[in-house]
Amino acid sequence: MVDVFLDIETVESSRTDLKEFFKKKQKHPSKMSVKKTIDDWWANKADAELDEKIAKTSLSGDYGEIISISFAVGDGEIRNAYRRPGDDECIILSELNEKLQSDIGLRKVTQWIGFNHLSFDMPFIAKRAILRGATLPHGFPMHSKPWDKNVFDVMTEWAGFGNRISQDELCFIMGIEGKPSDITGANVGQHYADGNHEKIKEYNNDDVNKLRQIYNRMKVVI
Numbered sequence: 001m002v003d004v005f006l007d008i009e010t011v012e013s014s015r016t017d018l019k020e021f022f023k024k025k026q027k028h029p030s031k032m033s034v035k036k037t038i039d040d041w042w043a044n045k046a047d048a049e050l051d052e053k054i055a056k057t058s059l060s061g062d063y064g065e066i067i068s069i070s071f072a073v074g075d076g077e078i079r080n081a082y083r084r085p086g087d088d089e090c091i092i093l094s095e096l097n098e099k100l101q102s103d104i105g106l107r108k109v110t111q112w113i114g115f116n117h118l119s120f121d122m123p124f125i126a127k128r129a130i131l132r133g134a135t136l137p138h139g140f141p142m143h144s145k146p147w148d149k150n151v152f153d154v155m156t157e158w159a160g161f162g163n164r165i166s167q168d169e170l171c172f173i174m175g176i177e178g179k180p181s182d183i184t185g186a187n188v189g190q191h192y193a194d195g196n197h198e199k200i201k202e203y204n205n206d207d208v209n210k211l212r213q214i215y216n217r218m219k220v221v222i
Contacts, residue, residue, distance in 0.1 A: 001107060001108055001109075001110045002073055002074045002104060002107045002108070002109060002110060003073075003074055003109070003110050003111045003112075003113055003152075003215075004071060004072070004073055004100065004104070004109050004111070004112050004113065005071060005072045005073075005113045005114070005208050005211050005212050005215070006069070006070070006071040006112060006113070006114050006117065006121060006208070007069075007070050007071070007114060007115065007117075007121060007204060007207040007208050007211060008066050008068065008069050008070075008121050008124060008125065008204075009066070009067055009068040009069075009185070009188050009200055009203070009204050010058045010059070010064045010065060010066055010067065010124065010188075011058050011064065011065055011067050011188070011189040011192055012054055012055050012056075012057045012058040012063075012064060012065075012189060013054060013057040013058075013063035013064055013065060014065060015063065018054060018057070018063060019050055019054060022050055022053055022054070023050060026046060026049070026050065028041045028042060028046075029041065055189075058189060059120075060124070060127075061123055061124035061125070061126070061127030061128050061131075062127065064124070065083075065089055065128065066083065066089060066092055066093070066124065066125065066128055067082070067083045067092070067188075067192055067200065068080060068081070068082050068083070068092075068200050068201060068204045069081045069082075069092060069096050069125070069204070070201070070204040070205045070207065070208045071096070071099075071100065071208060072208055072212060073100070073103040073104055075212075076103060078205045078208050078209060079099055079103070080201050080204060080205055081095035081096045081099060082197065082200075082201055084197065085192070088132070089128060089132050089134075090132040090133065090134045093125070093128060093129050093132060093134035093135075093136070094134055094135070096125075096136075097134070097135050097136055097137060100137050101137055104137065109137070109139060109150070110150070111149075111150060111151060111152045112140075112141055112144075112150060112151050112152070113151075113152045113153075113154065113211065113212075113215055114152075114153060114154070114211065115153070115154045115155050115167045115207070115211050115214075116153065116155045116156075116164075117151075117153055118144055118145075118146060118151060118153045118156065122140075122141050122142060122143075122144065122151075123142055123143060125140070126140065126141075126142035127142075146161055152215065154167075154170070154211060154214050154215055154218065155167070155170075157218060157222060158170060158214075158218070167179070167207065167210060167211070167214075170214060171210055171214070174213075174214060174217055176210060176213050176214065177210075179203075179206065179207075179210075180203065180206070183196075183199060183200070183203045188200055188203070
């Protein structure tokens with residue numbers, strides 16, 4: 001029996017046909033009724049809205065893509081699977097599966113542990129695996145509930161169902177060193193585009209390190 005700690009970093013979709021697809025479904029704000037205002041919106045704001053919508057695909061496995069996955073089995077070494085620009089996404093998912101299977105061995109996973117992973121990491125990974133035809137470890141959860149015994153969402157356990165807290169703030173509350181100030185989930189895509197691959201891997205690994213520290217503090221009581 002063993003626990004698995006896991007965290008991912010993601011970027012917006014690289015699909016070249018996505019903007020045209022979104023554009024076909026685009027509509028001006030429903031509150032607009034004056035033709036001049038509507039025409040002005042299409043001329044000056046429609047493209048910006050499309051760009052923002054594409055940027056937000058990094059938050060969903062429907063279109064967004066995984067570039068880094070850090071994980072640790074029990075109190076073992078924190079490991080990372082990383083996807084270089086130009087690599088097929090299936091490579092990182094296959095690497096995750098191989099490394100996890102190797103580290104887990106014949107043991108059974110007791111809990112998949114993450115931070116907000118019930119609504120983000122787990123479904124994101126599962127969706128990308130389905131879309132890319134990749135294999136994931138047996139029993140990998142896609143749509144678990146907070147009360148399921150095989151998952152432990154640190155954010156939900158601390159903040160309560162339906163509430164949120166950032167990992168950085170929870171680290172501050174617990175007296176755990178916070179995240180670096182120059183890289184966040186919001187700008188990791190820019191770091192990826194700039195070629196800061198080692199920084200992203202270190203950031204991802206650090207998230208798992210902090211995740212495990214928080215969990216170890218909580219499990220004494222919970």
